[in-house]
Amino acid sequence: MKLGKTVTLASALALLVTGALAQDVAREDTVIFDLDRTIKDPENFNWMTPGTKRMHGAHQAMWEPLFILNYGTGELDPWLGTEITPNATNDEWVLKIRQGVEWSDGEAFDADDVVFTVGMAISNEDISSREASTVRAQVASVEKVDPMTVKFTLTAPNPRFAVENFGVRIFGSFLIMPQHIWEGQDPATFAFYPPIGTGPYTYTSGATNRMIWDRNDDWWGAKAGFQDLPEPKRLIWLESGGAESRAQLMATNQMDAAQNVSVGTFEAISFQNPKVIAWHNGYPYASADPCARQLEINTTVGPWDDPALRRAVNHIIDRNQIVNVAIEGATVPSETMFVQYGSMAPYIDAVKAAGHGLSPTADVAAGQALIEAAGYAMGDDGIYEKDGEDLAVKIHVNSASTEYTKTIDVIVEQLNRAGIKASSVPVENGVFWGEVLPFGAYEMSYSWLSCGSVNEPWASMGRYTVKDVVPVGERSPGFNNTARWADASAEAYSAIVDQMANKALGDPDVPGMVAEAYAHLADGMPFIPLVQSAKLLPLNTTYWEGWPTNDNYYNHPFFWWNSTHQMIHNLTKAN
Amino acid sequence: MTDAPLTRADRRLQRRMRRFDNPWLNPKLLWGIGLLLGIVALGLIGRMLWNLDLVFTGSATLKLPPVGFENLRRQPGVWDHPLGTDGSGRDMLALIVIGAPNSLFVGLMASLIGMGTGIVLGFTAGFVGGRTDDVIRVLSDVMITIPPLLILVVFQSAFGDVSLTMMALLIAGFVWQSPTRLIRAQVLSMRQSGYVQMAQLSGAPTHHIMFREMLPNLVPYLFGSFIANVTTSIVTAVGLEVLGLGPQRIPTLGRTIYEAINAGALIQNLWWWWGIPTILLAVMFIGLLLINLGLDEVSNPRLRRLS
Helix, strand or coil: CHHHHHHHHHHHHHHHHHHHHHCCCCHHHEEEEEECCCCCCCCCCCCCCCCCCCCCCHHHHHCCCCEEECCCCCCEEECCEEEEEECCCCCEEEEEECCCCECCCCCECCHHHHHHHHHHHHHCCCCCCHHHHHHHHHEEEEEEEECCEEEEEECCCCCCHHHHHHCCCECECCCCCCHHHHCCCCCCCCCCCCCCCCCCEEEEEEECCEEEEEECCCCHHHHCCCCCCCCCCEEEEEECCCHHHHHHHHHCCCCCECCCCCHHHHHHHHHHCCCEECCCCCCCCCEEECCCCEEEECCCCCCCCCHHHHHHHHHHCCHHHHHHHHCCCCCCECCCCCCCCHHHHHHHHHHHHCCCCCCCCCCHHHHHHHHHHCCCEECCCCCEEECCEECEEEEEEECCCHHHHHHHHHHHHHHHHHCCEEEEEEECHHHHHHHHCCCCCCCEEEECCCCCCCCCCHHHHHHHCHHHCCCCCCCCHHHCCCCCCCCHHHHHHHHHHHHHHCCCCCCCCHHHHHHHHHHHHHHHCCEEECECEEECCCEECCCEECCCECCECCCCCCCCCCCHHHHHHHCEECC | CCCCCCCHHHHHHHHHHHHCCCHHHCHHHHHHHHHHHHHHHHHHHHHHHCCHHHHCCCCCCCCCCCCCCECCCCCECCCCCCCCECCCCCEHHHHHHHHHHHHHHHHHHHHHHHHHHHHHHHHHHHHHCHHHHHHHHHHHHHHHCCCHHHHHHHHHHHHCCCCHHHHHHHHHCCCCHHHHHHHHHHHHHHCCCHHHHHHHHCCCCHHHHHHHHHHHHHHHHHHHHHHHHHHHHHHHHHHHHHCCCCCCCCCCHHHHHHHHHHCCCCCCCCHHHHHHHHHHHHHHHHHHHHHHHHHHHHHCHHHHHHC
């Protein structure tokens, strides 16, 4: 499949280059970003429904967020919003909107658009994107105070409301849509084509493997003095189709920013093209991604509905080997479910002090003892069996990246050697996120669904509470608790996490509560944290400079996130 | 007369004539068989001499080159892994010791099943005739128009992880049509020959005539067709493997190439990762081609005189 993609890519690229020339935008005025997936429906821009509707440039170039969380400072950088403040009890929030913002068709962007879009999300059960589901769960009502002010009344106190919904904490944020276009449409089916936004780029053309955006020289931000017009005249998101073609495109200057590659591939690219850089100057080059990797377990499917067996798998997994073989040493083993940022240290330390830290090495004997205690006996073929049936598991993995498939290959190997007949089931990206994970159509799968916390523990822990459990075959709300963990330990865990929900950031009780809740999580083990995620993104300085790096840290380098607006404004032409 | 010295031309002629006394001993056939046996021997001897546990992910340092070479990180090859290691720390020698016979196995097995089906259906259609013939003929004519790789890609994707045997069975489903048609045509012409009619007149049962009287006359044809089928089956199997649709955990040459391409082996200059399996596949196909040419000479005496 990858080989086929490489061939189609070459022809697509040829077409693209011809097209670009025809429209008279020079290569040195164009930034080409890598897209690691196929755009299933390039003429659908309804981001509130599942599918690739945003990361092909829509939320990096066209739709702007209200705020952007700055990973360097920990502050919310204002964008379309200027400030958002809670009342004393954290259950009412007031948002101030920037003056002078316009949609690309000239209509003004104001409180009506915000009230309309949030209202649409909270009154419509059919729209299912994670951000829309979160807003629906948190907001009781929304009202316009004046044309530039909106008040949100929440269903429960939430000190993290702004960063969770409007701050691009992880990947996206709740995007405001133009009322004058969406009004009267059914948000579950409206395609929003051609799309408009407030960003400095407008949609030019799209296909399943690419999306092209051209600069709008009449952008409001330049007129209102918010930011200068960005330098690139054209932005392209192009599906590269795998590590090999991605590397070739970077080495030959046909791409400016590529998705994750292995350390070896990056070294080979920079050997051929010294203009290609990454986050760090030296080994391991990569930046830390906030979504630590994990093995998600469907707790409703036997024999893995037995928590003892899930804990056995946890013992058998050798995290060091995953780091060394699958990630080529570019990351570290996870110690808990949390991302290992300095801001998370108090919670990680509390969990470790309570004895629930994860081991970087395997303890196969402990794992096998748990399996044998569950009534299994080792068969002649080295696989455990009970009542004539092998202890087997199929692990679903998204085939979009070798990082994912290699990690699962290592785990499959470890489990087989310990006596569990594991096999991997690679599935296409759209199927994985659209059909396998949310509907519980798996036994185990590779994911990062406990992702969320970067400076407090609740965002991650809150994703595995019992209130989000739905039966297999129904869509998990916002990909929360796709493990469908609902036994007694889950109940006890959820009770503590719910109490934590309205504690303020930095409350001294929280680390203790985290450790207490984590005891139940370690007992129930609905997912097994594996390793921290490292992203090695090759960035090309041949045509463009000003990429985010550790030495030029205005924000993280994840150019498929809604925060890419900052990056585009920082890019300058190379001499 | 016998004492008279032979000229060089005479000797050459004599050698040639002697060589062709037995058509089964022609050099193309022998070389072809030799190459394939070499791969089988690699599998058998390698299994005895080499540590096969090295075939598992993470058994060795990643991306080591073969002995005598250096990789991009300037690490030299070591004798512990004479052919180097791949990007997941698997020993290349162990990979080919297990993988090469696996690829051959899929080809042979798919072809055997396909041929077996083809023989039974071809004879039945040609000999029994009537409605049976119509059904078999239409079925094989329809099946022959379906591009196998397309269907197999869908099948394999639906099955997820498949075993080697399962893959052989799936491929066998697409290699029975040609032998069926070939044998049917031969049987139709043979049906009219004297010995068949004699057998019929003497009341021999149908299966006896088909398999005891007629089949032996078709042996060279069947061999030729079998070898062509093995080639097709291996090409199909490797095609699926290179697309990443073969068995997941069982090493095959195609899967090794798939993993190499997928992990960026070309740009990292890890030539041994994709090069060694490619060479082995080339050896396998050259062997099969030589056998096919050799068998042609066995079944077609004119080719022998020409050579």
